[in-house]
Amino acid sequence: MTSQSHEADAMRRAIELSRRGPAHGPNPRVGCVILDASGRVIAEGWHRGRGTAHAEVRALDALSDRALAAGATAVVTLEPCNHTGSTGPCSEALIAAGIDRVVYAVADPGASSSGGAQRLRAAGIQVEEGVLGDEAAENIRPWLTAMRRGTPFVTVKWASSLDGRVAAADGSSRWITGAAARADVHRRRAESGAIVVGTGTVLADDPSLTARDADGRPLDDQPIPVVVGRRSVPRDSRVLAHPAGVIEYPHRDLPGLLASLAERDVRHVFVEGGPTLASAFLAAGLADEVLVYLAPTLLGGPLTAVTEIGVHTISEQARFRFDQVEALGDDVLLVARPLCSTEFATTKEDD
Template sequence: MTTGEHTMADAAAMRRALELAARGPARGVNPRVGCVILSPHGDVLAEGWHRGAGTPHAEVDALAKLAPGAAEGAVVVVTLEPCNHTGRTGPCAVALIDAGVSRVVYSVADPGDHSAGGAERLRAAGVDVTGGVLAEEVEAMLDDWLFAARHRRPRVTVKWAASLDGRAAASDGSSQWITGPAARADVHRRRAAADAIAVGTGTVFADDPALTARAPGGEFFDAQPIPVVFGRRPVPADAALTRHPHAPVFVEGADLAADLHELQVRGIRSLFVEGGPTLASAFLAAGLVDELLVYFAPVLLGGHRVAIDDLGIATITDARRFDFAAVERLGDDLLVVAHPRPTEGN
C-alpha cells in the first residue's frame, strides 16, 4: 500500500537499492533486498544488501557499516518493508528504531504472516514511513518470491509435448521424440529458469529421466532445478535422477496443496511440472496450475495415450478456461503458452 509522499531523492535511492538487491541470491527462502541510508541532507551514508538465509538483512547490513549513533535522524530506503519478526536474525524494524532513524521509505509490503507489520511498528515508535515507492519495478524483481510468499506455494508451470491430435505417446508407449531439437532446447532453457522440476513416480519408472537442464551440446547449465518426485512408490536406487547435482525431494502427492506449501517452505518458488499425464492432470484438476506450456508437433498418432487424463469435467460449462499468452514457432513445432482465466470475483 502506498502511504505518504515520496521525493525524487527517494526514487533515486530506491533505484540504487534495487541495484544492490540484485547482488543477492536469486533462489532460496529469502528475497533479494537492498538498502540505502541517507543523511538528513540526502548524502549516502551506507549501503547494504541481503546475502541469503542466516545472513544480516539489508537494513542491518547497511547499519553495520556506520559508527554508533551515525544513523540518528537518517533516512532509510529499502526495497521491502522492514521485517517485524525474530528468525535467524532480529526484527529490522526494531534495529532501525534503536538506531534512531527519522524516516523509512520502502517499496513493497512484506506479505509474510510472521514478518509483516514492520511499517506499523516503526510508525508506532514515531518514525515517518512512506511505502509504495517504485513498487512496479520492485514487484517485477521479486516476482517469484512474492508469488510464493503470498500464495504459500510455488508458481506452477505444467508442460507437455503432444501431437496435433493431443497424444503424448504412440500406442506402444514410445514418445522420444515427438518434438524437434528447437522445442527440446526451449524446454531445457525453461528448466534452468525454474527452482524445481517435478515428475510422478510413473514417469520415473517409465522413462528414467535425469531431470537436468542441458544446453544443446549436452553440457549442464550452471543453474539446475531441484528434482521433485510425487508419489509413494520407492524410486530405484540406480535411477538417473539420483545422480542429479541436487538431492531429490520426495513428496507423497496425496495432498497437492500441502505438498506445494512444503516445497515453498523449502525455498522453492517456481515448480516446472514435466510429467506425466497423471501428475499434470492432478494439478489441473486441483486448480493449482499458473501456466501451461504445450509443445505441438505436426504429427498424428491416434490411440489412447492422451496428454491429459480425466479432469472430472462432466459438461462443457465446467471446462477449465485458459487465455493464450503467446504462440511461438520452434523449428517445425509450436509452443502455446496459456494462463488460467480468472474466475468471477478474482
C-alpha cells in the same frame, strides 16, 4: 526533482539490486538504497541468501561513514523485518543507525517477521508504504504467494509441438524444443525449491532432474526432486543420485504434498511432468502459472500435453491470460496465469 521522484528512482534501483540475490530458497529477494537529505544515493545493499545479513544491514554497512545514516532515508523493496531469526531485526538496525525515514514497497506477510513499520513509527521514524508496490510484488511473486497463502507457488511446465503434443506416437520426445528453451528451463529449475514429476516420467525418461548449465554442469542451486506416484522409483534411476536427495510421495493428495513441502520451507514448486501429473494439478486448480515452450513443429498422435482436467463442455473451460510471450531461439515461451486464481488465498483461519 521532488523527494517522491528521488524515492521512486531509488525503489527501481532497489528492485534491480534485489535480483542479484538468489531466487532459490525460503527467503525473498530484497534490495535497499539509502538516500541523503538531498536525494543522493549514499549506499546500497541486497540480501544474498539465507543466513546472511539482510538488505538494510548490507546497505548500512556500505556507508562510507555510519554517521551519514542520521537523517537519511532508507528505500526498501520489502517492509523491514521485526524479528530475530538467523539475523537480527532490520527495524532495530535502522533505528539504531539514526535513519530518519523509511520507504518500502510491499508489506511483509510473515506472521513472525511483520510489524517492522509499526516498530519504526513507534520510534519516531517517518514511514511510507506502497511505493512501486506492484512492480516490487511481481519481483517476488512466488515467495509472496507462498507466504500469504501458506502453500508453495506452483508452476506447471511442458514443452510441446504446435499441435499440443509432448512426444511422438512411439513416446520419443528428445528434443521437441531447442537449446535456448532447454537452458531457460534449467534456469527456472534452479530458482525453484522443488521439481515434481510422476513415476511415469521417471520410468520412461530416467531424468536426473538437476539444474544444469549449457555444458551440462550442475548449477549451484538445485531443487529437491519429488516423485509422485504409487509405483516405486527403480533403484538404478538417475534421480536417486540427485545432490538434494529425493522425496518419494506415494499418494494422490496433491494439496497434502504442497502442505508437506511448505513445512520444508519450499516456496516455489516446478511441476515438469508428465501429462497425467500436469493435468492433475490443473484439474485441482493448483497451478498459479503455466509455462508452455512451444516448438514450430507438428507431431500428431495421441500424446497431448494435457489429458482430462474436468472440462466437459465449452462453458467449463479453464480460462487463462497471457502474462509473457518470449522468443527463445526458434521456440516461443508462453507464460499464462489462471483468471480464477487462488494465488493470494490463505489457508490460515485468522487471515
